[in-house]
Amino acid sequence: MPEVSKMKKPDVKVVLLGDMNVGKTSLLHRYMERKFKETVSTVGGAFYMKQWGPYNISIWDTAGREQFHGLGSMYCRGAAAVIFIYDVTNWQSLAELEERFLSLTDTANDDCIYAVVGNKADLTDPKAQQLQDSDAASGTRAEGTLESTEPQVFSACPTPPASPASLSGLMLHKQVSPEDAKAFYERILRYKGLDEKSSLPADKMCFETSAKTGYNVDALFEALFNLVLPFILRKRNEIQVSPTVDLEECRGGGNKRSRSSCC
Amino acid sequence: MDRDNQQADEAEGGKICDPPADTLATSLSLLGNHMFPERNYIPSMKNEEHNDSLYETTEDQSEEAQADDVTKPETEKAECFECQESVSSPPADRGLEDATCPADSDHADSGEFVVTMLAKAKLEEQGLGVEGQSSPLLEAGAQDSPGFASHRDEDVTADSWRQHRKHVFVLSEAGKPIYSRYGSEEALSSTMGVMMALVSFVQSGDNIIRSFYSEEHTVVFLHKEPLVLVCVSSSRQSERQLRGELLYVYYQIISMLTQASISRIFEHKKNYDLRRLLAGSEKILDGLLNLLDSDPSFLLAAVHCLPLASSLRDSLSQILQKAITPNLVFSILIARNQLLTIVQEKTVIEDTRLEPADVLLLLNLIGASSAFQAGEIWTPICLPLFNPDCYFYAYISYLDPPECTVCLLLLSTDKEAFYAVAECKRKIEGAMVAQNSLSLIAKVQPYSVSQVGVSDLRHFMYKPFDVPDNHRQLTQFTSPEMEAPYSSEEEQLRLLDLYRYMHSRIHSTSRPLKLIYHVAERETLLAWVTSKFELYSCFSPLVTKACAITAITKLLRWIKKEEDRLFIRYPPKYSTTPNPSKSSRAGKSDQQDSTDNGFLSLL
Numbered sequence A: 001m002p003e004v005s006k007m008k009k010p011d012v013k014v015v016l017l018g019d020m021n022v023g024k025t026s027l028l029h030r031y032m033e034r035k036f037k038e039t040v041s042t043v044g045g046a047f048y049m050k051q052w053g054p055y056n057i058s059i060w061d062t063a064g065r066e067q068f069h070g071l072g073s074m075y076c077r078g079a080a081a082v083i084f085i086y087d088v089t090n091w092q093s094l095a096e097l098e099e100r101f102l103s104l105t106d107t108a109n110d111d112c113i114y115a116v117v118g119n120k121a122d123l124t125d126p127k128a129q130q131l132q133d134s135d136a137a138s139g140t141r142a143e144g145t146l147e148s149t150e151p152q153v154f155s156a157c158p159t160p161p162a163s164p165a166s167l168s169g170l171m172l173h174k175q176v177s178p179e180d181a182k183a184f185y186e187r188i189l190r191y192k193g194l195d196e197k198s199s200l201p202a203d204k205m206c207f208e209t210s211a212k213t214g215y216n217v218d219a220l221f222e223a224l225f226n227l228v229l230p231f232i233l234r235k236r237n238e239i240q241v242s243p244t245v246d247l248e249e250c251r252g253g254g255n256k257r258s259r260s261s262c263c
Numbered sequence B: 001m002d003r004d005n006q007q008a009d010e011a012e013g014g015k016i017c018d019p020p021a022d023t024l025a026t027s028l029s030l031l032g033n034h035m036f037p038e039r040n041y042i043p044s045m046k047n048e049e050h051n052d053s054l055y056e057t058t059e060d061q062s063e064e065a066q067a068d069d070v071t072k073p074e075t076e077k078a079e080c081f082e083c084q085e086s087v088s089s090p091p092a093d094r095g096l097e098d099a100t101c102p103a104d105s106d107h108a109d110s111g112e113f114v115v116t117m118l119a120k121a122k123l124e125e126q127g128l129g130v131e132g133q134s135s136p137l138l139e140a141g142a143q144d145s146p147g148f149a150s151h152r153d154e155d156v157t158a159d160s161w162r163q164h165r166k167h168v169f170v171l172s173e174a175g176k177p178i179y180s181r182y183g184s185e186e187a188l189s190s191t192m193g194v195m196m197a198l199v200s201f202v203q204s205g206d207n208i209i210r211s212f213y214s215e216e217h218t219v220v221f222l223h224k225e226p227l228v229l230v231c232v233s234s235s236r237q238s239e240r241q242l243r244g245e246l247l248y249v250y251y252q253i254i255s256m257l258t259q260a261s262i263s264r265i266f267e268h269k270k271n272y273d274l275r276r277l278l279a280g281s282e283k284i285l286d287g288l289l290n291l292l293d294s295d296p297s298f299l300l301a302a303v304h305c306l307p308l309a310s311s312l313r314d315s316l317s318q319i320l321q322k323a324i325t326p327n328l329v330f331s332i333l334i335a336r337n338q339l340l341t342i343v344q345e346k347t348v349i350e351d352t353r354l355e356p357a358d359v360l361l362l363l364n365l366i367g368a369s370s371a372f373q374a375g376e377i378w379t380p381i382c383l384p385l386f387n388p389d390c391y392f393y394a395y396i397s398y399l400d401p402p403e404c405t406v407c408l409l410l411l412s413t414d415k416e417a418f419y420a421v422a423e424c425k426r427k428i429e430g431a432m433v434a435q436n437s438l439s440l441i442a443k444v445q446p447y448s449v450s451q452v453g454v455s456d457l458r459h460f461m462y463k464p465f466d467v468p469d470n471h472r473q474l475t476q477f478t479s480p481e482m483e484a485p486y487s488s489e490e491e492q493l494r495l496l497d498l499y500r501y502m503h504s505r506i507h508s509t510s511r512p513l514k515l516i517y518h519v520a521e522r523e524t525l526l527a528w529v530t531s532k533f534e535l536y537s538c539f540s541p542l543v544t545k546a547c548a549i550t551a552i553t554k555l556l557r558w559i560k561k562e563e564d565r566l567f568i569r570y571p572p573k574y575s576t577t578p579n580p581s582k583s584s585r586a587g588k589s590d591q592q593d594s595t596d597n598g599f600l601s602l603l
């Protein structure tokens, strides 16, 4: 099966950026393999191909280490979406995004979309701590459509901890608030010279996730993939391969993927 | 650091001065107090008789002992005769033959080790037990399992920390900690500060500190501007072997950062914290140190390829040879961390051969960095012995997910070539599917020593060197699987320690030997170096000298017969340089320019 999908040309490119240790590899691994396991610090960049309905989405998991900084703009070249990832327990990891990683997106596409993701939410939020039994969860969620998962993003009052009190007693201090992330998102738009009104709103593009529990991980990737669909369609139209593609059909494809991944 | 002194030191080749005893002794005892506080610590400076070049070129160690060698392994009669000649000629070896020490029968071998070590170090003769030594193999095993507790968190004041068999520290000339095998660098910054004080103190007297010995430890220094590497070992390896290991650590760091960028960084800022750039690479260095303890490739400076029917190896090579793209320079196929085949670009390597050390470091880097193996990795990497100052771009991908045992490694000089190189992988993958190569590779086994058909022979390591041109590509060695009685990790380590001892005797700088017949307590070993090969063999303890020599003759004949299977014999080449009309030299410098651009943009 991997042989078949790998033969195809990628339709679109998504890049994960962020400081080392924020959990880029873990997030992608959780999404692709539905597992959380020990990682080693990434060297250079790692290329993945994700089948999304009829489309092939290439994903670059880059190394956060300073050692590989110079390669970042190469990985970003022509990207349709960039996911900036920080660690909610580490303020510096958000600061690094602005200092070191934002400028790497200069080589990205003009209409590239940006998401800001605070990972390791399980360490600070009881609601993110509950293990999302990935198989069962994705099965039910697939029916519920994406919209139902999106409100999870920064829902104002967290649901009471489902875990024992002792566990929530171990909660770490949350160093980055959702507002900080949203403010950073606005600054991305400004850096890119994009108009806030015509761009995707911060509410939709800022996420908190946990690669460890799976919290919000599918929601993040699926929302993003849906958002890059227009990009794919335009690209396909440009090269006149398939002049008309029904958007609904693509969504259907996306859901099919979810369903098949649970078996 | 004083650059002029350093230059002078390099030229002078390491005499050690008599520094004012008080200051030096203070530094040493400070260091000693931290590292081994309970021990009766007697620092002792050792005059280093080696000259610089001997350890600077670990990879070529073999050459020194062959100089006046006349043995011809092909003529078996003469060979046996000469064996006996050489066995009996050096008087010290006769001593070794029956050197088992009855008083300390449990640790006879180690006792002998120690005597040799101490005699060399001019220290009081005190035996070392092997009790309480942790096995690096066991540690390696623990590291491999997911979720191991990191050695970084170790309490550096605890006894268990001191008892590690081998510590390795890397620091900057400003005394800033860069790496420590055990314990966090922060916790060790004062220790490293003292180490640097020692180095600079001795250096201020126009000298280089190379090593010193305590009762149980050998402390070896390697100063490679602008880094200082220190090894504190109770492994009883020779100083030279330990320095060779430090050199591998140094080169592994270079393989990630390049020499040019490290020098540039420290030129700009002497007290730069290099951990910023090495952060995340600790596991690569940890992995290397575990391999240095458990894999004889590093000791022999040779690569071990998987034994493979030559027809299969040839067909794999041809698959690689056909899947090329401009600026591709090496295509390497690896199974279970051993080489299957390697194909090279013609012009790049016409006048430079690929060094085993570069391959070994590359294999370690891949092994340590590809935990999430479903992706295709694209990363800059430097081959320090090929060129320490520029990067190649490595494409790394596993061909058999999810098992991930067969790995394809493609090296390009073009930073932008990822998609073109990934396309080569698709071709290779397709061809391998068509030829069913993966299932054939899956069946490949390391061989058993029993195939040689010599009953008393338990294990061996054979490294040919002066073989026809096609071998000169890459120094290789062959070795059977370690089987009973060497199945446990402890026993494997013990055997490797014996080999290390034999190796240090063969390559002794003061008195190199060509042949050693060594009766140890639980086995008998024979090491032999000629102009054509280097051989280490291990027999059951009951073997007689005559038997062992007959066995070696048989073994050499067997290896000759199996040569095509045991070694990569005729590695094919391809041509990917855009302008093939250029001479090889021009072609090469052309290649390097393009890497250099990549390298510059990386900074």
Ligand SMILES: Nc1nc2c(ncn2[C@@H]2O[C@H](COP(=O)(O)OP(=O)(O)OP(=O)(O)O)[C@@H](O)[C@H]2O)c(=O)[nH]1
Pocket (backbone or CB within 6 Å): A018, A019, A020, A021, A022, A023, A024, A025, A026, A027, A037, A038, A039, A040, A041, A042, A043, A062, A063, A064, A065, A119, A120, A121, A122, A123, A209, A210, A211, A212, A213, B280
């Ligand atoms: N508690 C918790 N730990 C996490 C989470 N995601 C990752 N980690 C841990 O954070 C560490 C780093 O994770 P990686 O995924 O390797 O980080 P990375 O961003 O890929 O790092 P680089 O490859 O060096 O850039 C690992 O020890 C993970 O186990 C999470 O959601 N929750």
Ligand SMILES: [Mg+2]
Pocket (backbone or CB within 6 Å): A024, A025, A026, A039, A040, A041, A042, A061, A062, A063, A064
């Ligand atoms: Mg990573």
